[in-house]
Amino acid sequence: DQQVKQNSPSLSVQEGRISILNCDYTNSMFDYFLWYKKYPAEGPTFLISISSIKDKNEDGRFTVFLNKSAKHLSLHIVPSQPGDSAVYFCAASAGDKIIFGKGTRLHILP
Amino acid sequence: GAGVSQSPSNKVTEKGKDVELRCDPISGHTALYWYRQSLGQGLEFLIYFQGNSAPDKSGLPSDRFSAERTGGSVSTLTIQRTQQEDSAVYLCASVQDRDRDGYTFGSGTRLTVV
Numbered sequence: 001d002q003q004v005k006q007n008s009p010s011l012s013v014q015e016g017r018i019s020i021l022n023c024d025y026t027n028s029m030f031d032y033f034l035w036y037k038k039y040p041a042e043g044p045t046f047l048i049s050i051s052s053i054k055d056k057n058e059d060g061r062f063t064v065f066l067n068k069s070a071k072h073l074s075l076h077i078v079p080s081q082p083g084d085s086a087v088y089f090c091a092a093s094a095g096d097k098i099i100f101g102k103g104t105r106l107h108i109l110p
Numbered sequence: 111g112a113g114v115s116q117s118p119s120n121k122v123t124e125k126g127k128d129v130e131l132r133c134d135p136i137s138g139h140t141a142l143y144w145y146r147q148s149l150g151q152g153l154e155f156l157i158y159f160q161g162n163s164a165p166d167k168s169g170l171p172s173d174r175f176s177a178e179r180t181g182g183s184v185s186t187l188t189i190q191r192t193q194q195e196d197s198a199v200y201l202c203a204s205v206q207d208r209d210r211d212g213y214t215f216g217s218g219t220r221l222t223v224v
Contacts, residue, residue, distance in 0.1 A: 004152070006152075032210050034210070034211070041217060042217050043114070043201055043203070043214075043215025043216050043217050043218055044153070044201075044215050045215070046211055046212070046213060049210065049211050089152065089153065091153075093210055096141070096158060096160060096166070096208060097143075097155055097158060097166070098143075098155075098210065098213065099155065100145070100152045100153035100154075100155075101152050102150070102151055102152035103152055
């Protein structure tokens with residue numbers, strides 16, 4: 001039973017354009033959501049987070065949007081850069097454990 | 111050290127053998143997590159240690175898996191009688207208290223069971 005779902009295994013975006021990565025969740029007890037970025041042969045690194053009391057959090061080129069009624073969140077990257085090519089994991093927490101999705105591989109095209 | 115260190119980085123073992131994977135967390139981090147990523151899958155929670163509390167073992171897939179954390183620092187994940195489905199990247203993360211933004215992951219151990 002997948003509690004955090006990333007339905008797009010991969011996404012290709014032109015450099016300079018906006019990348020939008022989507023995530024759905026099923027557990028209404030989740031109160032904190034995160035995005036992690038992972039390069040090959042490295043561990044995931046924290047990117048941005050959002051509390052369930054907010055609907056938007058912005059950090060530089062990265063913005064996370066949360067729609068609680070739809071149990072949906074998205075990560076916007078604008079403008080997309082070559083170094084953004086990586087696997088992005090959506091994650092959610094209802095306490096001390098963080099549950100991760102399967103990831104979306106983002107390719108930034110030159 | 112500056113980050114979370116995991117060893118070995120790669121391990122190939124024969125089916126039926128036991129393996130031990132090691133994690134050195136960031137000094138002073140009170141919590142330590144083990145996850146694994148199988149091919150095409152997300153990060154699957156395995157076990158969680160927080161301070162001196164009893165570990166949360168709810169993610170361990172079978173009784174062949176066990177983990178310990180000695181002295182509140184180094185952790186060892188042991189897989190007994192390995193099976194081919196155990197092949198995965200095993201990732202360790204440590205965090206200070208309950209800072210949910212503060213998970214720091216190691217680079218993982220890639221385990222291949224042949």
